[in-house]
Amino acid sequence: MRIDFKTIEAKWKSAWDQNKVYQVTHLDGKPKFYVLDMFPYPSGSGLHVGHPLGYVASDIISRYKRMSGFNVLHPMGFDAFGLPAEQYAIQSNIHPVTATESNISRYKEQLSNIGFSYDWSREVRTCDPAFYHWTQWIFLQLFSHYYDQDENKAIAISSLIARFQKSGNAGINAATGQESEFTHDDWQRMSAKEQDDVLMNYRLAFRKISYVNWCEALGTVLANDEVKDGVSERGGYPVERRAMIQWSLRVSAYAERLLNDLDSLEWTDSMKAMQSNWIGRSEGAQLDFDVVESEHSVRIFTTRPDTIYGSTFMVLAPEHPLVDLITSPELKNVVNQYKDFVKTRSERDRLAGTKQMTGAFTGAYAANPFTNEKIQIWIADYVLMDYGTGAIMAVPGDDTRDLAFAKKFKLPVIEIIERPDGGETGDRRGVMINSQSLNGLSVQEAIAKILGEIEQRKLGSRLVQYKMRDAIYSRQRYWGEPIPIVYDTSGVAYAMEETKLPLVLPDLDDFKPGGSASPLARVTEWVNTPNGMQRDTDTMPGYAGSSWYFLRYMDPWNKSRFAGKDEINYWRDVDLYIGGTEHAVGHLMYARFWHKFLYDKGLVPTAEPFRRLVNQGMIQGVIEYLFMYKEKQNGITKFVCTKLIADESEDALVRIAIPVIFVENYGSPDSHLTIEGIEKLIEWRPEYQDAIFECTQGTYHQGKFTPKGTATGSKLYTQSEIGKMGKRYHNVVDPNDVVAKYGADCFRMYEMFLGPLEQSKPWDTRNIDGVSRFLKKFWSLFHTDDDRFEITDEPATREELKILHQAIKHVRSDIERLSLNTCISHFMTATNELKKLNCQKRAVLEPIVLLIAPFAPFISEEIWELLGHQTSVHLAEYPEFNPHFLVEDVIVYPVCINGKKRTEASFDLNASQKDMESTVLGMESVQKWLEGQSIKKVVIVPGRMINIVI
């Protein structure tokens, strides 16, 4: 018995295409359901088996929901702008447009082979001018709005200008970088450039000089979430801090809402935790410390105002603007030297040089506002300019970093908390000491009390701080959306007229990064506009297009709006979003921020874009390493068997990843190369043809194997690891190959059967045969031994119906909770049992076909046709569970408590009768059994145990 899946797949792919089975419109009376995948970067290496994991899951849900009476939006597109696409283009020296085109067609071909039910008529590409027109448009909306904290929403900048003209900026409560106050007279007197500078401090998309993460190797700045451990996330290149003039988005204005609204989302706890850690809310107070013998004061932020009596010195960030103003003349040199030293330390050095405290004394003193004690003011790089106020009051009695600093520079320490035994610095348990009015209070009480005093004596105020910084938005690269801003000769920024959008990226031959400026800066005819203005030459970051693409799918053809009103109001938000955790703080944060902004403008009906979020795990690959000596011996490369040289120093060895297909027993402790494997290796890498291979039983050299004794056969052990699937490990599995060998249905089911969706798991082809066998068995339910389709119209027996309804019950509830691996187990169980009963009845098998259709669309479609149906199985109704057959064996655990003594008994109620009626019988026999006992309560849950409380 064979299934000709190649013919079946080709047949139905074109049938679905021709009949536009998966096209949806919003004009439909049915309830909507929006299932979204995180769209991929079309990279040069194509999809590997890991990519479709989430897509298979979302496709199953889409098909299931469609069959359950929903109008389902299930689109796909490409995140084609940005660093990866451009890096690939530079490496392969092919223009990004060309490379992107061909990559996308490869991706689409691979995706279509897996039988996804995407509505391709809605495909979007972020690099398409018809798409990025609206990315630029939203950017300009951000540019022309500010965040009003009284209204708690974004308001047009024009109304802010009107208020400035009337009464200056006093009384305006906005998210702003503006520090100084001005009156309406001041405003009128400002030059256009000065007014522009002020407005930049309010705009939600704004340009200013700030310290940014500059990556020399990539030739661009990066946002905080694009930097991991001091190196770029993409490529792992070093990143340094640099002051540059850059566009940023004022995400911080939305920090509170981004944090609070997490509660309303069906996301995993870990996902919510990641976002809330990134936002990093902390409550505290800001306080001013007067600098002794000067007119200056230092503003600090602290979450522990209760420790103020223990503050024995202050520390400013080296970049703090006050440093130059307060440093005493004789210490200027030392301070400047230290500032230079800090500049030379890259972000990475700072992280690597752990706990090594460095700093310099400014010579200035401040007065502790509570004790009036004179305390020294230092600078040190453990205080960061861009968190809080860039200055702290140091409390070595309660902060480990301050304590380390105090010890190193011999500064005084005052203990302010009497801790219980074993309590360490920073421990919040204990009572306050040496703190005047706070003595004897707990930390919590002390914080409450001191905050009251601070406000009463007008020394400072309560303040909530967020770790989250504004997002740097400029990239000095070619392959991105041009920033639609022009400047006049005095440098005032203007939004490009919306009618002139999209500002299309010029076609360049040389698109390589160009120092600190974008490659676009080299195109003078593009930079200079006819009316004497100059264009901004930076482009937008990778997350720009992905921050709103899900809205475009709702109405991708719209030419006059980012998406039509009716369409947006119909589809509203994404019901289920599936994608990887790597976007936890990047894409997902920005998309939520943009969405909230659009919500403030009344352009979208919901405050959150993604109702339910599921993170699929990674599919890992087996990596096989072979060991060779680092230095060639007499010009000859020597490979060694690791198990023979365990005692040798590992420094002399290098490991190289080799294709797993050469390796015998790959992925196991016995993974090794046989002589044939070595020959394959030499064929693959001819530079190793002269290499010496030292195996367990002899040596292989130049085509000859010299045994060490009488041994036959020999092994060259390799080392197995589970890790990423990627080109560099030679372990990429192309879904096309798997589909060609086993069929698309088998591929889809196997990906789901591997394990829970959220979990990372290694790809192991050896297990795929089980799923393949199942599909054959399933097919054989409908076919005779000589492969004739055969089905009977006999009524189903009780036993058969029970199998059916149990399968329906389990599969339905498992799909709802996205436990797709167990669904497949249930299909297998049902198939096995029906096979055993030799059941070939339509009444049983037809619903099973529907049940399995979302998982195995091709086979089910084929069988559906054989069953004599005209329409697609995917438009049929998903089978309903009939609860009549729900009740299973009833087991009773009655419990008797007689004083202190208890006895227990259990019995199986009439195990041979397994449906609703037997419960009634069961209850009777329970009651009979319990006669004479004092029963308080009997609880019956269908299909479950009966609990009897006495």
Add this chain to the structure above:
RNA sequence: GCCGAAGUGGCGGAACUGGUAGACGCGCUGGACUCAAAAUCCAGUGUCUGCAAAGAUGUGCGGGUUCGAGUCCCGCCUUCGGUACCA
């Protein structure tokens, strides 16, 4: 350090609100078919004792709650993910 998730056979993993632990698949063992192999089918398969019936034991470790714990509580250990001079 802090935050989050998870530890179950030889392996991947089931067990929804506490209720017969190990579903389903892989692998392995034995058998059928075959000249033989592949494929397919049947039976068995946590561990220990036993010919068997059966018994004991068993969900990272140590305690606890409960008639009953993989599941709940307390204290540890390990692994993975995130994050960090964040004041």
